[in-house]
Amino acid sequence: MNSSTTWNITNGYEPVIIGLGDSLPLGKWAYYIGVPVVTTTLWGVWNYVLRLLLLRRWYEKQGINFVDNCYAVVGAEMRVTKLQEENKSHDWLYMERPTNLYGTLRGLTLQLYTTNAQLCSELVSKTGKQVDRNTPALHSVGRLSPSAIPFQSMHKLRFKERKANLTKSTRDNKRLFEIVERQANASLNDLKVKDGSSWRIDVRDLLEHWTRSTSGEFVWGKANIDRFLEVEEIDGVVRNVPFMVVLNQTFTELRFYSSRFWNRVCFPLAGMPLTKEARRLNRNINLLRGVCTEMMSHPEDGTVAALLQEINESQNMREVFTLDDLITATFAGLDAVKSTVMGCLYHLLNPDNAYWRKAILEELNSLEGQPGSMDVKLMQAPILNSFVWESLRFEPPGSLINNAAVKDFDLNYQGHTYKIKAGTRIVTSIHALHQNEDSWREIADDMSPLTKFDPGRFLKYGDKLLGSSCFMPFGKGPRRCPGQAAGALMVKSFLKVFIQKDLECRMDIPENQTKDSSRFHVYSKATFDILFNEEEPVEGVAMKPQ
Numbered sequence: 417m418n419s420s421t422t423w424n425i426t427n428g429y430e431p432v433i434i435g436l437g438d439s440l441p442l443g444k445w446a447y448y449i450g451v452p453v454v455t456t457t458l459w460g461v462w463n464y465v466l467r468l469l470l471l472r473r474w475y476e477k478q479g480i481n482f483v484d485n486c487y488a489v490v491g492a493e494m495r496v497t498k499l500q501e502e503n504k505s506h507d508w509l510y511m512e513r514p515t516n517l518y519g520t521l522r523g524l525t526l527q528l529y530t531t532n533a534q535l536c537s538e539l540v541s542k543t544g545k546q547v548d549r550n551t552p553a554l555h556s557v558g559r560l561s562p563s564a565i566p567f568q569s570m571h572k573l574r575f576k577e578r579k580a581n582l583t584k585s586t587r588d589n590k591r592l593f594e595i596v597e598r599q600a601n602a603s604l605n606d607l608k609v610k611d612g613s614s615w616r617i618d619v620r621d622l623l624e625h626w627t628r629s630t631s632g633e634f635v636w637g638k639a640n641i642d643r644f645l646e647v648e649e650i651d652g653v654v655r656n657v658p659f660m661v662v663l664n665q666t667f668t669e670l671r672f673y674s675s676r677f678w679n680r681v682c683f684p685l686a687g688m689p690l691t692k693e694a695r696r697l698n699r700n701i702n703l704l705r706g707v708c709t710e711m712m713s714h715p716e717d718g719t720v721a722a723l724l725q726e727i728n729e730s731q732n733m734r735e736v737f738t739l740d741d742l743i744t745a746t747f748a749g750l751d752a753v754k755s756t757v758m759g760c761l762y763h764l765l766n767p768d769n770a771y772w773r774k775a776i777l778e779e780l781n782s783l784e785g786q787p788g789s790m791d792v793k794l795m796q797a798p799i800l801n802s803f804v805w806e807s808l809r810f811e812p813p814g815s816l817i818n819n820a821a822v823k824d825f826d827l828n829y830q831g832h833t834y835k836i837k838a839g840t841r842i843v844t845s846i847h848a849l850h851q852n853e854d855s856w857r858e859i860a861d862d863m864s865p866l867t868k869f870d871p872g873r874f875l876k877y878g879d880k881l882l883g884s885s886c887f888m889p890f891g892k893g894p895r896r897c898p899g900q901a902a903g904a905l906m907v908k909s910f911l912k913v914f915i916q917k918d919l920e921c922r923m924d925i926p927e928n929q930t931k932d933s934s935r936f937h938v939y940s941k942a943t944f945d946i947l948f949n950e951e952e953p954v955e956g957v958a959m960k961p962q
């Protein structure tokens with residue numbers, strides 16, 4: 417035995433010693449290393465070069481255009497970073513819509529976008545049969561709750577029952593309204609800072625604080641979320657941080673980590689412990705899941721956690737499904753709601769929309785005098801509702817619906833049949849859809865251009881638009897958002913509190929943030945401060961509608 421490297425393998429009777437140097441001749445080494453390397457290379461070349469080229473040719477022959485400069489790995493992906501710097505989500509790549517379906521290579525996969533209402537509707541009708549969920553989010557935020565509804569196929573893990581149960585358990589609107597109102601007042605009071613003769617609130621701080629306390633209390637209960645976790649933060653220092661802050665921060669960090677270049681090229685890389693940052697995130701994910709499991713053992717009465725556990729247990733659902741759906745419900749009430757409210761406030765405080773602000777205030781004041789509970793009355797406030805819908809149209813927080821073809825199928829549009837191949841990612845670009853003049857004009861011919869913020873279009877054509885496939889900020893069909901009612905109520909209730917304070921206020925936007933980069937969605941870093949004067953208006957800055 418002349419090799420220094422040995423392994424002991426126990427065969428049940430006595431150890432067998434294998435030495436490296438003497439037992440394998442050079443030819444065999446070349447075989448054992450060479451064959452896998454060559455096979456993997458050939459497989460890579462076929463899968464990520466030749467197959468993608470052939471697939472792209474297949475779609476181009478059907479008249480589908482591809483985004484300029486789109487190649488595997490590099491190409492269009494390079495432009496995403498630039499878009500994100502301008503606070504635009506990557507679906508801005510697809511705004512041109514040169515053909516009904518628009519293609520790109522996203523990382524190592526081929527992706528087609530539908531951006532008009534009829535094709536989006538066709539795609540929704542195929543969901544669960546020919547098309548199903550296939551989302552990169554599984555490798556980013558999905559790592560907090562991998563078996564949760566948004567990341568799974570419709571045919572897996574008792575999907576339909578779980579989705580129905582989650583919707584049921586988030587239906588206590590009265591309780592939700594009470595929490596939103598109380599927490600909104602507390603956040604507005606606690607976070608304002610004196611600035612000369614007026615007050616200032618950082619809108620991001622305000623909405624982060626409010627969404628965390630509201631979503632946390634709604635799902636888990638007040639006592640449960642009032643706990644601190646010892647957690648390693650992004651600067652490597654271990655600190656005691658409130659539970660909801662850890663959850664929200666980890667969620668945001670996972671999202672931004674997965675949006676790094678290589679993680680966008682090959683989605684699963686984001687989940688591998690290859691970097692210090694990935695390993696820190698893994699530890700925090702485990703910590704959060706442990707704490708949520710512990711909270712499930714003593715749920716507070718009336719909370720989503722208590723209701724969902726009760727329903728799921730009665731159906732013998734696995735505990736991990738309840739855990740993952742509760743984690744998802746908690747974080748779904750954070751960034752999407754925050755972006756929506758931020759967009760609404762931005763438009764509300766824009767002096768051009770002073771008319772709408774005054775009209776909403778009058779509508780809310782008149783609702784106060786009417787019988788019934790406010791959570792129900794808010795649903796019947798047409799001016800407020802139109803304002804929120806238009807904000808969601810203008811800047812939908814979740815702007816892509818990530819699905820893929822599970823089998824070959826035909827997609828029909830105006831007499832044209834597109835032949836879609838299994839494995840193609842086929843995605844609804846909500847953002848581009850919401851800007852598609854052709855689709856919208858079929859329903860509302862005399863409305864203002866879609867580039868203009870105008871709640872009037874919903875006031876006039878609300879029912880038609882909400883029922884159509886032109887407008888889908890919460891998705892449509894079997895995979896639509898089960899938290900739509902809760903999410904919309906959170907947004908409207910917050911706005912009610914804010915507007916009824918009837919503050920003399922204006923926005924203070926950072927100097928380097930242009931109008932074009934003041935966009936609000938879950939990746940955006942756009943922001944503003946709200947300046948207001950509680951005692952008397954500050955000269956020259958007041959924008960209270962007259």
Ligand code: HEM
Pocket residue numbers: 549565566567579582586744745746748749752753756813814817818888889890891892894895896897898899900902903904907
């Ligand atoms: C303003 C707030 C919200 C917006 C704009 C929003 C938007 C969306 C969108 C666009 C989808 C994808 C739908 C599709 O694939 O067709 C979705 C899915 C989902 N949302 Fe929301 N959402 C919001 C709030 C919430 C809340 C509060 C919850 C909590 C229960 C929630 C839970 C979910 C779940 C579980 C899914 C996955 C559904 C599935 O995959 O079948 N969302 N949401």
